[in-house]
Amino acid sequence: MAFYVNPLNEKGDFELIDGELAELYPHLDFKQLAELTNAQYQEFCERNNGKTKFINGEFVFEEITVDLTALLREQRALMWEKIKQKRHDNLRGGVYVKSIGKWFHSNDESRQQYTFLRTLDALPPNLMWKTMDNSFVQVTKAILDELSLQLVLDEQADFTNAERHKALMEQAESPLDYDFSDGWTETFAEVTDE
Template sequence: MRFSKKTGCFYPENISYPNLPPDLIDVDEKAYHAAMNRRHGEVLEVVEGKLMVANGRIVYRTDTGGRMIIGESGPLPDGATEKERPSELYDWREDQGAWALDRDRALASVREEIKAYRNHRMDAGGAFYEGRWFRTDVFSHKDILGAVSIGEEFDAQSEQDRTWRDMENEYVVLTAKEMAELNKAILRMRRDAFTAFERHMGLLGESENPLEYDYRSKWWPESYAAWWRCSIALRGRIASGSTGLTVSSCAIRNRSRLFLCAGSSVFSMSNIHESAYSTR
């Protein structure tokens, strides 16, 4: 048997679940029996990785933040508080009687998050070229560079060998010159991602609380995911006969036309230059 403090539920091993909470612990038969037969007013708690039936107060160690169970009445023991530790980035401040954020550890933690987000945007964000989104992961980019490097030899290949699949799983035949332009689009995206990364890393150090700094909303190059969300909203409005949109500027390709959503109006255009395509 397994138990999740987050959901307060048990999860038998013989049942397959599509999604399981991340805080599952194993529960032996004795602990499960005690949990199922607990009295009114008793609660289930996870203490040091074990399920316990608590009939007292839950308090927290000020050195590690770990849970302890003490009697319902009486003073707190030394080195304990009733305030739960927000995360491992906080330390107990006796002079304040509260958990205080360690700024250096918080900065280091968020910096790693920004690095991971930068890498994700470069690998999975996609590059927009000639009305299509193309994959930008390491393997796809390597194939594109290979096509560019052989130039005329690539153009001499059959259409099947020059067929590329975009991020909507549609196929297009490309030339070596077009491959070179696609490579430039990928390099621009990567350059813009690094520029956004450097700006966020600089501003993070100036933030009062690093954990509250929003590094996702500004300056990153456009991504296929944002385009897709906007396209879904636009298609829904078109299907319902509405011409007003409340989403940011975006362009989507629908059959042979591009629809530009700018502010609150929708325009149908036969061609939109890449530089005119922008959205947050």
């Protein structure tokens, strides 16, 4: 099987043509094209990176240089975003109120409601709240205080854990392979899956 190079311009741009497909190029005189040796074709296949030129009957291979520092910086930034997303998702996976043994929602809307309730001088009488297991409990100031404190403690714990993972990931040889799955506060889904 023969391969030919059809030079396109003086800059070294070219097209590589499979001799078996010569009938697709009726306008070309294959005697005028450069026929590649097996060694030239093999070298082209091994080294071509899309920037190869054909000048004076020879391939000129442009080496691609990779800025490893920039690549590492990009990988670290990507993993840091994933760690922050894990922290964000984890903190919206529920908050456990130990005194009553119930999980409360901790998504952004619920957090706003808890904050609003804390601003009231007194809670509405017999305020019933749906928990994550679909049961209802009566919310008191004491429960609201415990819930709010646990939200803050969980946020601080997961913030600290995210920073720990960031520091370890930045020391890893391969940041994209770093496992940041440990050390997070428990979520309702994790507890109910166990």
